[in-house]
Amino acid sequence: xxxxxxxxxxxxxxxxxxxxxxxxxxxxxxxxxxxxxxxxxxxxxxxxxxxxxxxxxxxxxxxxxxxxxxxxxxxxxx
Numbered sequence: 001x002x003x004x005x006x007x008x009x010x011x012x013x014x015x016x017x018x019x020x021x022x023x024x025x026x027x028x029x030x031x032x033x034x035x036x037x038x039x040x041x042x043x044x045x046x047x048x049x050x051x052x053x054x055x056x057x058x059x060x061x062x063x064x065x066x067x068x069x070x071x072x073x074x075x076x077x078x
Contacts, residue, residue, distance in 0.1 A: 004077070005070050008047060012066055015043040025067035044069070051077045 002010070005025065013020040016033045029035040035043070044060050047069065053076045063069050 004073055008070050011046045012043055015039060027066045028064055053077050
């Protein structure tokens with residue numbers, strides 16, 4: 001079974017067009033992956049669907065890196 005990080009990286013890769021092998025937790029959505037705010041929202045929605053959770057809007061507005069997204073999912077997917 002894939003880890004939370006592996007599942008999130010796979011979704012980010014799919015939405016960004018960047019190979020999963022090039023995506024690290026410290027990857028910044030805008031600077032490293034070329035994703036705009038709409039791309040991040042779409043990615044977040046895909047992740048909510050994958051993990052069957054709803055992430056609070058006040059948290060999703062602060063996502064800058066893949067690690068931010070991983071931390072939020074681990075916090076809410078319990």
